[in-house]
Amino acid sequence: MLELFVDIKDELQAVENELSEVLKADYPILTETSTHLLNAGGKRLRPALVLFGAKFYQFNLEKVMPLAATLELIHMASLVHDDVVDASLTRRGMPTVKAMWGNRIATHIGSYLSAKSLTLIAKYEDRPLISEVLSDTSVQMSQGEIIQISSSFDVNQSIREYFYRINCKTALLIAASAQLGAVACGAPGSIYLPLRRYGHNVGMAFQITDDILDMIAEQGQLGKPVGGDLRQGIITLPVIYALGRCEDKKRLADLAVKVHKSDDEVDEALEIVRNCGAIEYSFDIAKKYIAKAKAELRKLPDLPTRVTMSMAADFVCARKF
Amino acid sequence: MLELFVDIKDELQAVENELSEVLKADYPILTETSTHLLNAGGKRLRPALVLFGAKFYQFNLEKVMPLAATLELIHMASLVHDDVVDASLTRRGMPTVKAMWGNRIATHIGSYLSAKSLTLIAKYEDRPLISEVLSDTSVQMSQGEIIQISSSFDVNQSIREYFYRINCKTALLIAASAQLGAVACGAPGSIYLPLRRYGHNVGMAFQITDDILDMIAEQGQLGKPVGGDLRQGIITLPVIYALGRCEDKKRLADLAVKVHKSDDEVDEALEIVRNCGAIEYSFDIAKKYIAKAKAELRKLPDLPTRVTMSMAADFVCARKF
Numbered sequence: 001m002l003e004l005f006v007d008i009k010d011e012l013q014a015v016e017n018e019l020s021e022v023l024k025a026d027y028p029i030l031t032e033t034s035t036h037l038l039n040a041g042g043k044r045l046r047p048a049l050v051l052f053g054a055k056f057y058q059f060n061l062e063k064v065m066p067l068a069a070t071l072e073l074i075h076m077a078s079l080v081h082d083d084v085v086d087a088s089l090t091r092r093g094m095p096t097v098k099a100m101w102g103n104r105i106a107t108h109i110g111s112y113l114s115a116k117s118l119t120l121i122a123k124y125e126d127r128p129l130i131s132e133v134l135s136d137t138s139v140q141m142s143q144g145e146i147i148q149i150s151s152s153f154d155v156n157q158s159i160r161e162y163f164y165r166i167n168c169k170t171a172l173l174i175a176a177s178a179q180l181g182a183v184a185c186g187a188p189g190s191i192y193l194p195l196r197r198y199g200h201n202v203g204m205a206f207q208i209t210d211d212i213l214d215m216i217a218e219q220g221q222l223g224k225p226v227g228g229d230l231r232q233g234i235i236t237l238p239v240i241y242a243l244g245r246c247e248d249k250k251r252l253a254d255l256a257v258k259v260h261k262s263d264d265e266v267d268e269a270l271e272i273v274r275n276c277g278a279i280e281y282s283f284d285i286a287k288k289y290i291a292k293a294k295a296e297l298r299k300l301p302d303l304p305t306r307v308t309m310s311m312a313a314d315f316v317c318a319r320k321f
Numbered sequence: 322m323l324e325l326f327v328d329i330k331d332e333l334q335a336v337e338n339e340l341s342e343v344l345k346a347d348y349p350i351l352t353e354t355s356t357h358l359l360n361a362g363g364k365r366l367r368p369a370l371v372l373f374g375a376k377f378y379q380f381n382l383e384k385v386m387p388l389a390a391t392l393e394l395i396h397m398a399s400l401v402h403d404d405v406v407d408a409s410l411t412r413r414g415m416p417t418v419k420a421m422w423g424n425r426i427a428t429h430i431g432s433y434l435s436a437k438s439l440t441l442i443a444k445y446e447d448r449p450l451i452s453e454v455l456s457d458t459s460v461q462m463s464q465g466e467i468i469q470i471s472s473s474f475d476v477n478q479s480i481r482e483y484f485y486r487i488n489c490k491t492a493l494l495i496a497a498s499a500q501l502g503a504v505a506c507g508a509p510g511s512i513y514l515p516l517r518r519y520g521h522n523v524g525m526a527f528q529i530t531d532d533i534l535d536m537i538a539e540q541g542q543l544g545k546p547v548g549g550d551l552r553q554g555i556i557t558l559p560v561i562y563a564l565g566r567c568e569d570k571k572r573l574a575d576l577a578v579k580v581h582k583s584d585d586e587v588d589e590a591l592e593i594v595r596n597c598g599a600i601e602y603s604f605d606i607a608k609k610y611i612a613k614a615k616a617e618l619r620k621l622p623d624l625p626t627r628v629t630m631s632m633a634a635d636f637v638c639a640r641k642f
Contacts, residue, residue, distance in 0.1 A: 025464070027464065027467070027468060027471075029467060029468070029471045030464065030467060077432075081428055081429065081432060084424075084428055085424070085425040085428050085429065086425075103405075103406070103424075104406040104407075104470050105467060105470055105471070107402055107405050107406050107428060107431075108402065108406065108463050108466045108467045108470070109463075109467065110428075110432070111398075111402060111431070111432070111435070111459075111462075111463040111466075112460065112463035112464060112467065114432070114435065114459075115456060115459035115460040115462070115463055116460055118439070118452070118455070118456030118459060118460075119453075119456040119457060119460060121452075121456070122449065122452045122453050122456050125446055125449040125452070128443065128446040131439070131442075131443045131446070131452070132440075132443050134439070135436060135439030135440040135442070135443050136440060138432070138435075138436035138439060139433065139436040139437055139439075139440060141432075141436070142429045142430075142432040142433035142436055143346070143348065143351065143433060145429045145432075146348070146350060146351060146426060146429045146430065146433065147348060147350070149425050149426055149429070150348075150350045150426070
């Protein structure tokens with residue numbers, strides 16, 4: 001567990017138990033894959049945000065627990081499907097479901113996890129906003145992934161298109177997490193809207209940082225190979241910046257559009273991006289999102305949770321994994 | 322459209338329009354894949370059952386249309402994912418999404434369609450049974466597919482296991498279709514429970530017939546190659562029967578467990594199954610399910626729709642595609 005989450009340690013443990021309970025199954029293959037996914041860990045950022053958000057209005061663990069579990073299940077499902085699509089063999093340093101059980105099982109496990117999340121949301125019939133937000137988010141998440149695939153190897157995409165894409169694939173679910181815990185407890189818009197915007201901004205910063213780390217992390221730190229996005233043709237913020245501004249932009253474009261790149265070519269492209277200020281530029285943008293996230297927090301009641309959420313926002317940019 | 326559905330022609334057209342509307346998207350790739358799927362057709366059995374069921378209690382097209390579209394979207398999503406998993410290149414004689422756009426797009430299109438269905442269900446907050454049944458059904462559908470994969474090439478499975486599997490993968494969604502149209506219109510259990518059981522029995526017969534057709538259809542009639550299940554190691558009712566009863570059961574078992582079968586080996590296995598009465602036995606079971614489905618209809622008010630539904634049940638066993 002992240003140090004940051006120490007105040008909600010017990011609640012997060014309750015969510016963990018809920019997840020184990022939900023994923024308990026009669027069939028060995030389902031138990032094995034679920035246990036594998038639960039043990040593979042993850043930061044549990046989304047459940048933590050659900051819990052934090054709920055603290056601002058008549059916090060009730062019973063009410064938010066299924067929701068916190070739901071958000072993690074939706075996230076897990078998207079990771080399992082992404083691993084099928086990206087053909088990734090490791091994540092967080094562990095073998096993926098795809099690597100252990102193959103594409104066919106992984107495709108259905110992703111759908112199984114999504115469906116399991118629906119059984120939990122069904123409990124919130126008195127809060128229609130929850131299913132509205134989550135169904136909308138799910139649509140846009142898939143849409144974001146599809147756009148990412150169809151725009152891969154396209155070196156003419158704009159920063160605006162990049163922002164749209166990362167909002168779909170990452171920020172919307174984090175925004176929903178921050179918003180819906182409060183919604184589940186019956187909070188009004190004056191509470192859940194700043195929370196949602198906080199989540200959106202944190203989510204944007206989170207994905208930009210992820211995209212930066214993919215270009216600068218030491219091998220081993222990420223739990224997956226460096227330069228993976230470039231290899232797959234995913235054009236991220238540092239690359240878009242470098243394609244527009246750096247001296248070697250012609251060479252970078254030639255490398256970026258190559259469907260099969262050698263390790264040397266990936267290294268060369270990474271060097272070009274790293275040497276033209278693209279990383280610093282991207283970090284600055286991430287930090288601007290963090291500043292916006294913190295500004296939203298100031299609209300909320302002055303509780304200790306606000307401080308933790310502010311630290312969580314900083315962590316998103318400072319992390320190395 | 323099936324001749325059988327002539328009484329609900331206009332309503333089915335309204336559902337078709339609703340589907341087009343729901344799948345309208347800003348991104349060319351999403352519009353193309355959706356249009357492809359809609360044009361690829363299908364019998365629209367599930368929307369038809371939603372409409373039929375609703376006829377038994379204060380029929381209201383506005384109320385049932387989003388639900389009818391939802392059921393078709395869930396079905397479509399499962400087909401798109403199945404084609405990824407089964408590596409199928411054609412379905413209903415048309416190229417699959419997987420064949421046209423690849424595995425990566427197809428995986429996300431499947432999730433996109435599921436998510437779209439959720440946005441429609443969100444409209445039924447006053448009928449919690451609808452989201453309960455559909456979330457439960459979705460879980461079991463994925464579970465059924467996973468069990469099918471993990472039991473493939475297993476020649477020791479029982480008929481009971483086969484029934485469990487086809488209930489998950491096919492009958493539950495058909496049962497939900499028959500049930501939920503009436504639920505959406507506010508019908509009591511005395512109406513929607515017989516409808517659900519009708520759907521279950523029709524669904525079981527439907528899948529058994531599908532599994533039989535996979536072994537006896539003329540090439541070209543199915544829109545996909547004959548013997549596909551055997552090739553993939555899916556052990557269906559006729560094979561389970563033959564493995565238990567026929568003279569050549571040892572040889573059949575040897576062929577069935579082979580992961581890579583030549584065309585001659587598939588033909589030989591099909592011959593063994595066809596020559597031992599397994600097809601007739603399986604048809605008899607399908608017909609028993611149809612008889613049970615019709616018995617459920619007799620518990621419903623005596624409307625003309627009852628006659629159509631009885632004919633629909635017969636059609637399931639009589640069809641050649």
